[in-house]
Amino acid sequence: MKGGRGGLCAALSVLVVLGACTNNPYPDVDAGKKLLYLPFDEPPKTLDPQVAYSTIDHSVIGNVYDTLLEYDYLKRPYTLIPGLASEVPTPQPLTDGRVSYHFRLRDDLFFADDPAFALDGKGTKTRQVVAKDVAFSLARIADPEVNSPVFETLAKIDGLREFSERLKKLRAEDPAFAELRIDEQYARAGPISGVRVTGPLGLEIVLTESYPQILYWFAMPFTAPVPWEGVATYDGREGRDLFSEHPTGTGPWKLVEYDKRLRIALRRNPNWYGIRHPEWRAPGAIYPEVGESGDAAAGRLAPSAVGQALPLLEGIEFRREKESIPAFAKFLQGYYDASGIIKESFDRVIRNGELSPEMAARGMSLSKSVVPATYYLGFNMDDPVVGREGGDQSRKLREAMSLAIDSKEYTRLFTNSRGIPAESPIPPGIFGYEEDYRNPYREVDLERARTLLRDAGYPGGIDPKTGAPLKLSFDSPDTSAAALLQFQFFVDAWRKIGLDVSIAATSYNQFQDKIRRGAYQIFQWGWVADYPDPENFLFLLWTPMGRTHGGGPNTANFSDPRYDELFLQMKARGNDEKRLELIREMRGILEKERPWIELFHPESYLLTQGWLHNEKPPGLSIPTAKYLDIDTAQRAELRNAWNQPIRWPAYAAAGLTLLVILPGIFTYLRERQ
Amino acid sequence: MWAYVVRRLAYSLVIILGVLFLLFVLFFLVTTPDDIARKAVGEKAPPQALEQWKKNHGYDKPRFWNREHPADSMLVDHFRRMLTFDFGNSDADDTPIWRRLRSGAGPSLSLTLPLFALGLLLTIPLGLLVAFFRETYIDRMGVVLCVLAMSISTVLYIIGGQYLIARVLRWFPISGFDPSPVVIGRFLAVPVLVGLLAGVGDSVRFYRAVFVEESGRDYVRTARAKGCGEARILVHHVLRNSLVPILTQVVVVIPSLVMGSILLESFFGIPGLGSITVDAINANDFATLRTMVYLGSLLFILGQILTDVSYTLVDPRVRLE
Numbered sequence: 001m002k003g004g005r006g007g008l009c010a011a012l013s014v015l016v017v018l019g020a021c022t023n024n025p026y027p028d029v030d031a032g033k034k035l036l037y038l039p040f041d042e043p044p045k046t047l048d049p050q051v052a053y054s055t056i057d058h059s060v061i062g063n064v065y066d067t068l069l070e071y072d073y074l075k076r077p078y079t080l081i082p083g084l085a086s087e088v089p090t091p092q093p094l095t096d097g098r099v100s101y102h103f104r105l106r107d108d109l110f111f112a113d114d115p116a117f118a119l120d121g122k123g124t125k126t127r128q129v130v131a132k133d134v135a136f137s138l139a140r141i142a143d144p145e146v147n148s149p150v151f152e153t154l155a156k157i158d159g160l161r162e163f164s165e166r167l168k169k170l171r172a173e174d175p176a177f178a179e180l181r182i183d184e185q186y187a188r189a190g191p192i193s194g195v196r197v198t199g200p201l202g203l204e205i206v207l208t209e210s211y212p213q214i215l216y217w218f219a220m221p222f223t224a225p226v227p228w229e230g231v232a233t234y235d236g237r238e239g240r241d242l243f244s245e246h247p248t249g250t251g252p253w254k255l256v257e258y259d260k261r262l263r264i265a266l267r268r269n270p271n272w273y274g275i276r277h278p279e280w281r282a283p284g285a286i287y288p289e290v291g292e293s294g295d296a297a298a299g300r301l302a303p304s305a306v307g308q309a310l311p312l313l314e315g316i317e318f319r320r321e322k323e324s325i326p327a328f329a330k331f332l333q334g335y336y337d338a339s340g341i342i343k344e345s346f347d348r349v350i351r352n353g354e355l356s357p358e359m360a361a362r363g364m365s366l367s368k369s370v371v372p373a374t375y376y377l378g379f380n381m382d383d384p385v386v387g388r389e390g391g392d393q394s395r396k397l398r399e400a401m402s403l404a405i406d407s408k409e410y411t412r413l414f415t416n417s418r419g420i421p422a423e424s425p426i427p428p429g430i431f432g433y434e435e436d437y438r439n440p441y442r443e444v445d446l447e448r449a450r451t452l453l454r455d456a457g458y459p460g461g462i463d464p465k466t467g468a469p470l471k472l473s474f475d476s477p478d479t480s481a482a483a484l485l486q487f488q489f490f491v492d493a494w495r496k497i498g499l500d501v502s503i504a505a506t507s508y509n510q511f512q513d514k515i516r517r518g519a520y521q522i523f524q525w526g527w528v529a530d531y532p533d534p535e536n537f538l539f540l541l542w543t544p545m546g547r548t549h550g551g552g553p554n555t556a557n558f559s560d561p562r563y564d565e566l567f568l569q570m571k572a573r574g575n576d577e578k579r580l581e582l583i584r585e586m587r588g589i590l591e592k593e594r595p596w597i598e599l600f601h602p603e604s605y606l607l608t609q610g611w612l613h614n615e616k617p618p619g620l621s622i623p624t625a626k627y628l629d630i631d632t633a634q635r636a637e638l639r640n641a642w643n644q645p646i647r648w649p650a651y652a653a654a655g656l657t658l659l660v661i662l663p664g665i666f667t668y669l670r671e672r673q
Numbered sequence: 674m675w676a677y678v679v680r681r682l683a684y685s686l687v688i689i690l691g692v693l694f695l696l697f698v699l700f701f702l703v704t705t706p707d708d709i710a711r712k713a714v715g716e717k718a719p720p721q722a723l724e725q726w727k728k729n730h731g732y733d734k735p736r737f738w739n740r741e742h743p744a745d746s747m748l749v750d751h752f753r754r755m756l757t758f759d760f761g762n763s764d765a766d767d768t769p770i771w772r773r774l775r776s777g778a779g780p781s782l783s784l785t786l787p788l789f790a791l792g793l794l795l796t797i798p799l800g801l802l803v804a805f806f807r808e809t810y811i812d813r814m815g816v817v818l819c820v821l822a823m824s825i826s827t828v829l830y831i832i833g834g835q836y837l838i839a840r841v842l843r844w845f846p847i848s849g850f851d852p853s854p855v856v857i858g859r860f861l862a863v864p865v866l867v868g869l870l871a872g873v874g875d876s877v878r879f880y881r882a883v884f885v886e887e888s889g890r891d892y893v894r895t896a897r898a899k900g901c902g903e904a905r906i907l908v909h910h911v912l913r914n915s916l917v918p919i920l921t922q923v924v925v926v927i928p929s930l931v932m933g934s935i936l937l938e939s940f941f942g943i944p945g946l947g948s949i950t951v952d953a954i955n956a957n958d959f960a961t962l963r964t965m966v967y968l969g970s971l972l973f974i975l976g977q978i979l980t981d982v983s984y985t986l987v988d989p990r991v992r993l994e
Binding site: 021022023024025027042043044045046053054144145147148149151152153236242244245259260261262319320321322323325326329330333335507508512551552643644645646647649650661667 | 802832836839841
């Protein structure tokens with residue numbers, strides 16, 4: 001009898017569990033809310049805006065910290081619009097080649113509510129954002145303990161480096177100084193001469209040289225205002241949070257939960273100026289009325305969105321997905337609103353470059369956009385065989401090798417054709433990119449390549465010194481089978497013109513060591529834009545950026561006096577016809593000298609659910625969530641339809657289990673009797 | 674017994690020192706402070722930021738031996754920190770490692786405890802069952818199924834389980850975690866089921882072997898001769914007398930339960946200590962990785978000592994001297 005009751009209870013429990021089972025990973029109370037669900041694989045390294053430099057870091061802090069300037073959501077080429085600043089400043093030339101920019105903050109800006117503001121003991125939750133906060137952020141960039149990765153770039157701000165050195169010296173000489181509150185330390189270290197607070201809301205930035213690209217840095221989180229109270233409070237001591245995990249921002253969203261191994265939750269920040277002052281109709285706080293061609297057809301200029309006060313959603317939920325397959329499966333179940341495409345499912349999702357009928361039938365959309373990035377093969381110009389030392393002979397060798405590489409085939413084989421062949425370092429969407437430009441050395445022409453090789457002194461690829469095919473080395477920091485397969489593609493292409501290129505694959509560490517010693521010949525690399533300016537690509541071949549001698553990103557160690565001269569002129573100009581001419585001439589030098597074999601500009605494919613509106617891939621690492629909208633009723637209906645549990649196999653399995661164990665039980669009972 | 678425990682602890686100290694030294698040497702055999710710093714500050718950070726990071730985190734010191742200040746090298750720091758349980762902050766994101774351990778222990782235990790308990794409840798009776806039916810078709814079928822279960826990779830169980838239970842049948846979420854007691858079961862159902870399936874084969878084979886061997890002993894023959902039923906013999910006599918080998922298998926893993934399961938936590942998105950270990954490997958986070966290895970070693974040694982002690986509890990003939 002006892003056993004019978006137990007069995008009944010067990011059976012009932014199974015029925016209850018099966019009745020309640022669901023694959024919905026979210027709390028039921030969130031079902032009707034306008035929350036955007038997105039997966040993330042790697043946790044953010046830091047949420048400190050002066051330090052964060054990765055895409056995932058920026059996807060969180062870009063929403064939490066507003067910047068003085070930002071980008072128009074729809075326009076391309078990328079256009080700066082005012083954010084926290086009331087307008088985009090124009091450069092004012094000063095004496096000695098210095099340049100100044102006057103920023104004016106909007107009045108009545110407030111930080112998100114945070115206990116850090118209660119330092120005054122009066123229970124204050126927030127305070128107004130003032131120019132001093134921007135100056136404080138710039139001081140943090142110079143603070144050696146903060147270790148901002150953009151300090152060297154922003155050291156063009158007059159006095160920033162000197163401030164950094166003063167601070168370092170004071171901390172080293174006086175331990176009591178290092179224990180002072182952070183704002184007091186900065187105050188005692190003295191002002192930064194190029195950061196002048198001209199009033200509660202006025203700030204003048206003085207640069208030691210003309211650098212129009214500085215404005216882009218004011219559209220990045222590095223220069224976002226942070227309150228000293230947040231930095232002083234969240235020091236990680238005595239159980240307090242770290243500032244790198246406890247943002248105190250000014251953006252449209254506020255961080256409400258930060259468990260970076262599981263969930264990052266953002267909700268509307270009621271203190272954001274766009275919510276408090278919709279009547280301002282500030283460019284960064286209303287949905288834009290104008291876009292580029294194609295935006296209207298893609299539904300990004302729907303009357304229901306245009307002119308609406310932002311943000312359109314209630315919040316953002318980032319959920320950790322370490323593995324791509326479960327993450328994509330959840331997207332297919334409707335539990336994520338947008339997703340990239342995993343390679344395992346590419347053929348199922350994409351047919352002939354378009355969305356497959358199966359996915360289209362589920363109402364999904366595919367957004368394609370060319371990422372402002374360039375992947376390339378580089379030659380070490382310090383190398384005696386392929387570099388500048390070999391003069392014309394080496395140049396012709398590089399030209400011949402360039403003519404053997406088929407970028408289109410490479411992207412077809414290794415990126416599912418997600419990428420367009422690159423003709424120059426400058427990708428689409430960046431000033432200086434010309435769609436009809438064709439690099440004469442970036443087409444496949446093996447005959448011409450063989451002729452060039454003969455002219456270079458390597459007829460048929462044979463090195464006259466050895467009588468054997470010319471031996472070269474392709475140096476790689478990746479030893480994985482997938483990477484080696486890709487490098488083999490290049491080796492095979494060069495073999496067709498008679499060259500014997502071997503792959504020297506080492507660990508990243510050993511590769512870095514080779515780079516430091518200059519002991520490499522050919523390599524593959526890529527660069528993703530920090531900001532939409534040709535300077536951010538063309539500086540990769542500027543002499544002072546040389547890798548081996550200066551530790552810069554010019555890994556090809558390319559050096560050309562005329563190129564350097566043109567670069568300095570181009571860098572100091574705004575986008576005009578003269579700048580385009582300079583870029584063309586620089587491009588011509590690269591075309592002829594071939595320090596790079598430009599491969600491709602990657603294309604990003606983004607899948608979105610039918611209920612997600614206004615999505616436009618930004619290309620750059622910039623926040624866009626405030627422009628998105630969700631049809632929650634449609635989402636709930638489709639999620640429900642796609643996720644009805646199939647219960648009969650559970651009952652069948654339970655029955656089968658009983659059949660297996662019952663003989664044992666009966667035998668035992670019989671023996672007991 | 675206490676003298677034995679103290680002696681074992683002393684031996685363990687030597688083992689722990691060896692583990693720490695090997696960990697340091699092996700880690701820095703395949704990576705360098707530059708690699709750690711590069712991962713932490715990002716690919717685009719200039720060399721100055723890299724150097725500053727190394728300085729801030731003590732990776733600018735000589736690796737093994739500092740001629741001017743012998744007590745100031747990375748190796749000495751490594752031993753000092755571990756032996757004083759001053760784990761410091763993560764190299765990846767500067768989070769205090771103790772805080773990370775505290776936050777990860779709960780999710781790990783919420784997975785491993787039910788997995789451990791249900792595993793025992795499932796595999797010991799199954800072991801008894803196949804031992805009971807030994808030399809019959811049920812036993813032979815059990816052998817085939819167990820060998821089959823042991824032959825399949827855990828990853829395949831995970832992917833198959835996620836596909837079948839979460840995608841096709843849609844009973845539970847594919848991955849994720851929510852510590853709320855109301856819904857936690859929803860997230861643990863598939864990983865626990867998959868973990869059980871992945872471990873059932875070898876456990877059942879082991880227990881069967883133990884029970885069958887015990888069934889051949891004289892006291893079992895005597896019990897049979899006295900007319901005791903086979904099932905009763907198995908449950909009341911054989912099981913009780915097989916506790917020593919069972920404890921050998923079971924007690925040693927109890928302290929390590931807190932360290933979680935690397936594979937299950939990674940695939941199912943459970944933010945436990947196993948998942949932290951994988952993150953640390955991927956992020957070149959030496960500070961976190963060494964802590965996990967160190968704690969793993971300590972807990973394993975603790976498990977072995979507990980196993981030895983537990984023998985004295987179940988078998989009065991055992992004396993630890």
